[in-house]
Amino acid sequence: MTAPIDHIVFDIGKVLIHWDPTIPYQRIIPDADERRWFFENVCTHDWNMEQDRGREWPEAEAELIEKFPDHADNIRAFRQNWHEMVVPAYLDSVAVMESLIEQGRDVTMLTNFAADTFRHAREMYPFLNKPRGVTVSGEVRLIKPDIEIYQRHTQEFGLDPAKTLFIDDTAINVEGAKKAGWQAVQFTGIDTLRADLQRYGFSV
Helix, strand or coil: CCCCEEEECCEEECCCCCCCCCHHHHHHCCCCHHHHHHHHHCCCCHHHHHCCCCCCCHHHHHHHHHCCHHHHHHHHHHHHHHHHCCCCCCHHHHHHHHHHHHHHCCCEECCCHHHHHHHHHHHHCEEEEEEEEEEEEHHHHCCCHHHHHHHHHHHHHHHHCHHHEEECCCCHHHHHHHHHEEEEEEEHHHHHHHHHHHCCCCCC
């Protein structure tokens, strides 16, 4: 630790709320092998990341339906059933974030998230409105771990990078924050999060 922390930045998916796109498809495509093939070849991780980068859903769906017309309904089902993919909230992590806010700490969020689904998430989970602000990849058309999104967040919210602590579940996003001059820890569970924050001098 090279500087005291003045700013705490939370990732959202798998830190504050769950994220598993297979959840509704256990109902939609009951056969496990077919479901695995669908996610490996049709609605892939890379395809979904482009929505996080700012691509609109109609364009994303049209691209896949052209390639896989027999799977059109299952492709459209991704956005239609998205709300099932982000359940539940991680209430222990949320309580930590809310405690920091109540203590008067400067808390913001930085997330890879499609713009429209993030608006939906805010309706589902009002605690996402409690931090001072948020940078959403789909809105700014930048994505973690690109250094530009960390720099934009710093500029937007007036953060001192050396005095900023980032909490993210993904190692490459943690490394991206460090390259931007932030301090950062990887979220692996609530006990580790509390221990990390205590190391930085926070009581949670």
